[in-house]
Amino acid sequence: MTTASLRLALVGAPNTGKTSLFNSLTGSRQKVANYPGVTVERKSGGFVTPEGRSVTVLDLPGTYSLRGRSPDEEITRDIVLGRFDGEAVPDLMLCVADATNLRLTLRLVLELKRVGRPMMLVLNMIDIAKRRGVTIDLDRMSQELGLPIVTSVAVRKGGVDELLKRTDEFLAKSHEAAASEWTTPTIADLKAAQREADRIIAAVVTLPTKPDTLTNRIDSVVLHPVWGLVILAVILFVMFQAVFTWAQPAMELLSDGFAALGQLIHDLLPASWGLLQSFLQNGLISGVGSVIVFLPQIIIIFLFILLLEDFGYMARAAFLMDRIMGGAGLHGRAFIPLLSSFACAIPGIMATRVIDNRRDRLTTILIAPLMTCSARIPVYTLIISAFVPATTLWGFVNLQGLVMFGLYAAGITSALTVSAIAKFFLWRDHAPAPFMLELPDYKMPRLKSIAIGVFTRAKMFLYRAGTTILSMMVLIWFLASFPQAPAGAEGPAINYSFAAMIGHALEPLLRPIGFNWQIAVALIPGMAAREVAVAALGTVYSIEGGKEAADAIGQVLAQKWTLATALSLLVWYIFAPQCASTLAVIRRETGGAKWMVVTFLYMLALAYVASFLTFNLAQALGLH
Numbered sequence: 001m002t003t004a005s006l007r008l009a010l011v012g013a014p015n016t017g018k019t020s021l022f023n024s025l026t027g028s029r030q031k032v033a034n035y036p037g038v039t040v041e042r043k044s045g046g047f048v049t050p051e052g053r054s055v056t057v058l059d060l061p062g063t064y065s066l067r068g069r070s071p072d073e074e075i076t077r078d079i080v081l082g083r084f085d086g087e088a089v090p091d092l093m094l095c096v097a098d099a100t101n102l103r104l105t106l107r108l109v110l111e112l113k114r115v116g117r118p119m120m121l122v123l124n125m126i127d128i129a130k131r132r133g134v135t136i137d138l139d140r141m142s143q144e145l146g147l148p149i150v151t152s153v154a155v156r157k158g159g160v161d162e163l164l165k166r167t168d169e170f171l172a173k174s175h176e177a178a179a180s181e182w183t184t185p186t187i188a189d190l191k192a193a194q195r196e197a198d199r200i201i202a203a204v205v206t207l208p209t210k211p212d213t214l215t216n217r218i219d220s221v222v223l224h225p226v227w228g229l230v231i232l233a234v235i236l237f238v239m240f241q242a243v244f245t246w247a248q249p250a251m252e253l254l255s256d257g258f259a260a261l262g263q264l265i266h267d268l269l270p271a272s273w274g275l276l277q278s279f280l281q282n283g284l285i286s287g288v289g290s291v292i293v294f295l296p297q298i299i300i301i302f303l304f305i306l307l308l309e310d311f312g313y314m315a316r317a318a319f320l321m322d323r324i325m326g327g328a329g330l331h332g333r334a335f336i337p338l339l340s341s342f343a344c345a346i347p348g349i350m351a352t353r354v355i356d357n358r359r360d361r362l363t364t365i366l367i368a369p370l371m372t373c374s375a376r377i378p379v380y381t382l383i384i385s386a387f388v389p390a391t392t393l394w395g396f397v398n399l400q401g402l403v404m405f406g407l408y409a410a411g412i413t414s415a416l417t418v419s420a421i422a423k424f425f426l427w428r429d430h431a432p433a434p435f436m437l438e439l440p441d442y443k444m445p446r447l448k449s450i451a452i453g454v455f456t457r458a459k460m461f462l463y464r465a466g467t468t469i470l471s472m473m474v475l476i477w478f479l480a481s482f483p484q485a486p487a488g489a490e491g492p493a494i495n496y497s498f499a500a501m502i503g504h505a506l507e508p509l510l511r512p513i514g515f516n517w518q519i520a521v522a523l524i525p526g527m528a529a530r531e532v533a534v535a536a537l538g539t540v541y542s543i544e545g546g547k548e549a550a551d552a553i554g555q556v557l558a559q560k561w562t563l564a565t566a567l568s569l570l571v572w573y574i575f576a577p578q579c580a581s582t583l584a585v586i587r588r589e590t591g592g593a594k595w596m597v598v599t600f601l602y603m604l605a606l607a608y609v610a611s612f613l614t615f616n617l618a619q620a621l622g623l624h
């Protein structure tokens with residue numbers, strides 16, 4: 001017989017270090033960042049305590065109260081109250097507080113006490129509190145609250161030892177759960193609890209004579225109504241310049257490496273093994289390889305995002321953008337979900353759980369896929385590198401980086417426009433809720449967590465290349481290679497293949513927007529993942545190209561497409577709903593197919609119209 005493991009739950013206000021504790025207890029690598037609202041799901045993990053108790057620990061979304069005002073807060077409330085389907089009540093609640101900012105957590109502690117479950121208070125970030133000279137009378141505080149208290153430094157080695165020891169001591173004794181007195185608190189209850197929390201803080205916390213002014217000093221510059229926005233624009237601008245200029249050497253190295261590998265395979269395999277040779281060279285290397293060369297750019301963009309997140313800048317950016325976003329009918333809390341969508345719309349859509357109002361949440365979900373996700377980077381870069389010269393303007397601006405910046409800006413602008421339109425037509429009467437987001441103190445980014453974050457992203461990118469993209473490539477290679485050309489046929493063999501048949505069938509639909517049949521073939525598997533389109537073009541053109549297959553795909557495109565076609569495809573990728581997983585997540589998060597269909601259709605219509613206009617305008621201007 002096995003004994004069921006004990007269950008701990010990490011509860012607390014947002015951004016107090018719950019996930020950091022979870023990671024250091026269980027050795028996991030869940031996302032941690034310096035802004036409120038990072039965790040929006042329940043995550044469970046296990047570990048064994050020093051005395052050998054096997055423990056299951058739950059990481060929960062941060063919350064200021066158990067009222068459950070937004071979907072993420074409801075998860076926390078339901079678990080704490082034992083109402084979550086298929087989940088027993090936790091045996092011990094670890095209430096995690098930021099030792100430098102006790103006000104809101106203590107109010108939550110008082111509310112949690114009324115649930116009547118065994119509980120321990122963890123004062124995390126005690127390192128920062130000590131550095132600032134904040135002293136806390138732990139014995140007195142423990143007496144006042146009637147709870148055991150332990151301190152921790154979640155992000156330092158050995159920083160949770162004390163917590164583990166005290167957890168063992170706590171679990172060694174049996175604890176009766178008192179009857180729950182919890183009822184949804186009224187505003188008056190919350191005010192009373194806040195007064196009590198303030199009284200306790202006044203009694204036990206001594207603040208330093210010299211308060212921390214670094215955060216205030218930085219904020220007086222970066223939150224400035226004018227300079228703040230200028231700084232934000234400069235940061236984004238530098239980021240896209242870096243994506244192009246820094247990544248270039250590494251990308252060239254990778255792409256030369258793949259070309260050499262393709263040549264090697266070509267030379268090593270006997271001519272009679274033509275089919276295998278074609279599969280390896282055209283399917284695998286020209287296809288999957290053409291996506292993998294974008295790894296350096298993915299790494300650079302995430303390095304920037306993660307550094308800014310960990311530093312504490314992202315919440316400031318949200319604050320700066322609040323006015324502009326409000327004008328477009330978006331809730332201030334939509335900023336972070338939209339920002340996460342730069343990585344991928346899926347976590348972005350999940351992050352909308354922090355928005356309590358359903359309409360505000362829906363608007364954000366609707367436009368999240370318009371933000372430029374990292375899967376578009378390979379598509380954009382490929383086309384930009386092929387068609388935009390790498391000239392330097394005014395001595396410091398890389399033209400390719402500038403175009404990339406423009407594509408991102410186009411995504412953001414169209415998202416804001418769609419939101420304003422949706423607001424106008426769908427829910428004009430809905431008054432915007434006031435925006436409140438705690439601005440975290442600045443923290444020096446931690447090298448280790450940045451490294452883990454970048455590594456995780458790089459791994460995900462390569463994993464996709466090795467799974468989704470690879471399997472799509474096998475399919476495309478097959479479709480582009482069979483049926484083989486009859487003996488004595490003229491022209492490239494691919495013209496007789498299934499791919500050409502499918503492409504030609506779709507071509508009439510796409511001709512008005514300037515796409516040829518090869519692009520048509522690339523778009524459908526591109527639904528599995530946007531990068532697949534790049535790989536598909538690599539394979540189709542390299543099969544078609546025969547002997548010159550070793551040419552880099554970019555050079556082939558520059559010869560085969562007009563500039564009008566290239567621009568049209570870039571614009572298509574800003575808008576098109578080219579991602580089946582995003583649609584599936586919209587369906588799950590909105591609880592039905594309706595909004596998934598709406599998103600799909602509006603994005604498709606937008607893509608078609610915008611590409612149509614771009615292509616025809618470009619042609620009229622004579623861009624060939």
Ligand SMILES: Nc1nc2c(ncn2[C@@H]2O[C@H](COP(=O)(O)OP(=O)(O)OP(=O)(O)O)[C@@H](O)[C@H]2O)c(=O)[nH]1
Nearest residue numbers: 015016017018019020033037038039062125153154
């Ligand atoms: N110096 C220091 N930093 C910490 C400590 N614990 C967490 N941090 C940092 O605090 C920030 C927030 O940590 P998270 O673990 O994401 O906080 P959370 O409580 O899970 O936040 P939500 O999921 O938004 O509720 C991160 O930047 C961490 O690196 C600590 O003990 N000391």
Ligand SMILES: [Mg+2]
Nearest residue numbers: 018019038039
């Ligand atoms: Mg968290």
